[in-house]
Amino acid sequence: MAFSIVKRYREYRINAINEFYLHINDLLEQESVQQLDDFIQHFCHSRLKHSMDVAYYSFFIAKVFGWDARSTARAGLLHDLFLYDRYNEDCDHKNHTKNHPIIALENARKITELNDIEANIIRRHMWLATLVPPRYKEGYIVTFVDKYCAAKELFQGMLSGHKEPVKAIG
Numbered sequence: 001m002a003f004s005i006v007k008r009y010r011e012y013r014i015n016a017i018n019e020f021y022l023h024i025n026d027l028l029e030q031e032s033v034q035q036l037d038d039f040i041q042h043f044c045h046s047r048l049k050h051s052m053d054v055a056y057y058s059f060f061i062a063k064v065f066g067w068d069a070r071s072t073a074r075a076g077l078l079h080d081l082f083l084y085d086r087y088n089e090d091c092d093h094k095n096h097t098k099n100h101p102i103i104a105l106e107n108a109r110k111i112t113e114l115n116d117i118e119a120n121i122i123r124r125h126m127w128l129a130t131l132v133p134p135r136y137k138e139g140y141i142v143t144f145v146d147k148y149c150a151a152k153e154l155f156q157g158m159l160s161g162h163k164e165p166v167k168a169i170g
C-alpha cells in the first residue's frame with residue numbers, strides 16, 4: 001500500500017515535470033531568457049535558476065488546486081525578466097522594487113503573447129513590497145512562492161559564503 005502511494009506520487013511528479021517543460025520550452029529558447037543565467041539573484045542563484053524554481057513550484061501548486069497551471073508556469077518564468085545588475089554601482093535603474101515588474105512585463109511582451117493572467121502575475125508579483133495586489137488567484141501563488149524562494153536563496157547564500165552562483169544552464 002505505502003509502496004503503491006510512493007510509486008504513484010513519483011509518477012505524478014515525473015508527469016508534472018514533463019508537462020512543466022512542455023509549457024515553457026519555447027520561452028527557454030529565447031535569448032533574453034537564457035541571458036538571465038548571467039545575472040546573480042539573491043547571492044547564490046542565477047536569475048534564471050531563481051525564475052525556474054519560482055515557475056516550477058508555482059506550477060505544481062496551481063496544478064494541485066486545478067487552477068491555470070500553464071499561465072502560472074509561464075508567468076513564473078518571466079516574472080523577473082530584467083537584464084541589469086541592481087547591485088552594480090553604475091546601475092541607473094532607480095526604484096528597482098517598484099519598477100522591475102514593469103520592465104519584466106515589457107520584456108516578456110517582446111518574446112511572447114501574454115494572456116491577462118500572465119501579464120497580471122508579472123506586473124503584481126512584488127505585492128506586499130508594493131501596494132496593488134494580484135488580480136487572479138494564480139498571482140498569489142507566484143507572489144508567495146517568489147518570496148519563499150528569495151528567502152531560501154538569501155539563507156543559502158549566507159551559509160555558502162557567497163560562492164559561485166548555481167546556474168540553470170551552466
Ligand SMILES: [Fe+2]
Pocket residue numbers: 079080100101125126
Ligand atoms: Fe521580482
Ligand SMILES: [Fe+2]
Pocket residue numbers: 050054079080146
Ligand atoms: Fe523573483
